[in-house]
Amino acid sequence: MTASLANRARPREAARDELQRLWDFDEFEARLRACESRYHIHHRFNQRLNHGELQPFQVRAWVANRFYYQVNIPRKDAAVMSNCDDRAERRRWILRMLDHDGHGSHVGDDAGGIESWSRLAQAVALDPLDLWSHRHVQPGVRFAVDAYVNFARQRPWEEAAISSLTEMFAPRIHADRLAGWPTLYPWIDVEGLAYFRSRIPLATRDVEHGLEVARRWCTTRARQERAIAILHFKLDILWAMLDAIERGFPDDMPLAQRP
Numbered sequence: 687m688t689a690s691l692a693n694r695a696r697p698r699e700a701a702r703d704e705l706q707r708l709w710d711f712d713e714f715e716a717r718l719r720a721c722e723s724r725y726h727i728h729h730r731f732n733q734r735l736n737h738g739e740l741q742p743f744q745v746r747a748w749v750a751n752r753f754y755y756q757v758n759i760p761r762k763d764a765a766v767m768s769n770c771d772d773r774a775e776r777r778r779w780i781l782r783m784l785d786h787d788g789h790g791s792h793v794g795d796d797a798g799g800i801e802s803w804s805r806l807a808q809a810v811a812l813d814p815l816d817l818w819s820h821r822h823v824q825p826g827v828r829f830a831v832d833a834y835v836n837f838a839r840q841r842p843w844e845e846a847a848i849s850s851l852t853e854m855f856a857p858r859i860h861a862d863r864l865a866g867w868p869t870l871y872p873w874i875d876v877e878g879l880a881y882f883r884s885r886i887p888l889a890t891r892d893v894e895h896g897l898e899v900a901r902r903w904c905t906t907r908a909r910q911e912r913a914i915a916i917l918h919f920k921l922d923i924l925w926a927m928l929d930a931i932e933r934g935f936p937d938d939m940p941l942a943q944r945p
């Protein structure tokens with residue numbers, strides 16, 4: 687190769703090297719955290735919810751639809767565990783299932799997140815039959831949640847662990863509800879908000895574990911990029927849920943159809 691050709695190839699090689707360079711963990715984590723801009727906290731329906739702009743039936747609709755997510759989270763976590771061959775990791779992961787399903791009366795009286803969400807439903811005066819039958823759940827919500835469970839069933843458990851990292855952004859959305867709802871929605875019994883309070887420390891613990899898994903598993907730049915793509919996929923699930931809820935329960939919904 688002539689000298690001038692070699693000089694021209696060098697920037698291309700440098701660019702290729704840059705594309706393959708492993709991000710150090712701080713940079714990788716910063717890139718994961720930068721995905722916050724796609725979090726459903728920025729969705730118009732969530733903004734209306736947290737600014738007190740929704741009518742009671744729309745709050746009930748959100749609670750009813752989100753319940754489908756809540757009941758499927760421990761099924762998703764069971765799928766993650768079924769794909770994990772590491773006993774120490776399973777011992778940690780099982781806590782996520784118990785957080786939602788509860789520990790049962792023989793181990794303290796922690797009723798768990800699903801029960802706690804049903805108290806939220808009570809506080810917003812959602813009929814328990816409507817809650818448990820999922821009769822207000824929109825097709826788009828069902829598809830989105832099912833896609834999350836199926837992802838955890840079909841992919842390596844480390845990928846599923848990474849998909850749970852949207853929880854990095856959840857403490858703020860829970861804190862917003864705790865701070866705003868008592869004055870914005872005085873008709874909601876504040877006892878019903880306990881679920882949101884309970885999730886803040888649990889989400890923080892889950893994220894520490896999830897980041898540990900991501901750090902260990904993402905040993906190549908390709909895997910790091912895959913982790914970002916997985917996080918985008920999960921953010922899309924949460925976003926699609928709110929799209930479906932917003933569309934299904936418009937401000938002028940006929941009275942007879944309102945939850």
Ligand SMILES: O=C(O)c1cc(C(=O)O)c2c(n1)C(=O)C(=O)c1cc(C(=O)O)[nH]c1-2
Binds near residue numbers: 799
């Ligand atoms: O209210 C929310 O906005 C919100 C978001 C998320 C999330 O970001 O995935 C979770 C939760 N709540 C939540 O309560 C919860 O238990 C939970 C588990 C997971 C998960 O992916 O395993 N995400 C979330």
